[in-house]
Amino acid sequence: MPSALRADGITVKFGGVVAVNDVSLDVEQGKILGLIGPNGAGKTTLFNALTGFVTPQAGRIYLHGNEITRLPPYRRIRIGIGRTFQTERPFEELTLLENVLVAAFLKEPKRKKAERLAMDALEKVGLADRYDQPALDLNLARRRRLELAKALAVQPSVLFLDEMMAGLNPPALKDMIGFVRQLTDQNLTIVMVEHIMEAIIALSDHVIVMANGSVITEGLPGDVIEDPRVITAYLGED
Numbered sequence: 001m002p003s004a005l006r007a008d009g010i011t012v013k014f015g016g017v018v019a020v021n022d023v024s025l026d027v028e029q030g031k032i033l034g035l036i037g038p039n040g041a042g043k044t045t046l047f048n049a050l051t052g053f054v055t056p057q058a059g060r061i062y063l064h065g066n067e068i069t070r071l072p073p074y075r076r077i078r079i080g081i082g083r084t085f086q087t088e089r090p091f092e093e094l095t096l097l098e099n100v101l102v103a104a105f106l107k108e109p110k111r112k113k114a115e116r117l118a119m120d121a122l123e124k125v126g127l128a129d130r131y132d133q134p135a136l137d138l139n140l141a142r143r144r145r146l147e148l149a150k151a152l153a154v155q156p157s158v159l160f161l162d163e164m165m166a167g168l169n170p171p172a173l174k175d176m177i178g179f180v181r182q183l184t185d186q187n188l189t190i191v192m193v194e195h196i197m198e199a200i201i202a203l204s205d206h207v208i209v210m211a212n213g214s215v216i217t218e219g220l221p222g223d224v225i226e227d228p229r230v231i232t233a234y235l236g237e238d
């Protein structure tokens, strides 16, 4: 399978803090990369560098072989990058369709076509039947699904999911894992930052573990979670 997303030697500094230190990754098309690590490890910063929300001081990023390191987020969206945000903030007075339409317009300026994209996205996350309801009444699980629909509405080829599973109850977690798995069946490539190990194990083809800005290990989910370095990174030394 060809590489969908590749990053070589990404470094991001905030003043004296090296938030991401020389991180490289390569995700094949249709695969899921899980990105884990304790709080402050640098996952969100790496995520922001890959999606264009921060500019790395060093390194290069390629989408389907084309360099995108310096492209702003809106241009990355147009060439196939979609993302969710950790704190989902729907427009509460707008309907679900209108919320997703706001995202769809980033990709498609014509209203009819954008509406089609938005409805397709709502269907993929099981919210199509509520399209004309305001976002105000949604519970957490449905807000997350709406957030996922917004990311899907730009028809990404690589989708970034930022802590989509946090706080979901067991049935909602199962549903969300199911929605994400279905997306890769359609050949979407996914990078997910996630603290919920059940989701990481169920979904990831490959896992990268970060601590203090660096990759400390990577591999199959079952292997990395048993790695003593990972256990130490999460729990600390005695």
Ligand SMILES: Nc1ncnc2c1ncn2[C@@H]1O[C@H](COP(=O)(O)OP(=O)(O)OP(=O)(O)O)[C@@H](O)[C@H]1O
Residues within 6 Å of the ligand: 014, 017, 018, 019, 037, 038, 039, 040, 041, 042, 043, 044, 045, 046
């Ligand atoms: N805008 C910023 N300015 C200064 N320092 C920052 C900024 N963003 C992140 N950092 C620092 O960079 C480091 C990595 O933070 P980051 O949020 O990427 O970690 P994380 O792994 O995503 O953590 P969490 O799991 O808590 O979301 C931390 O030391 C953080 O304080």
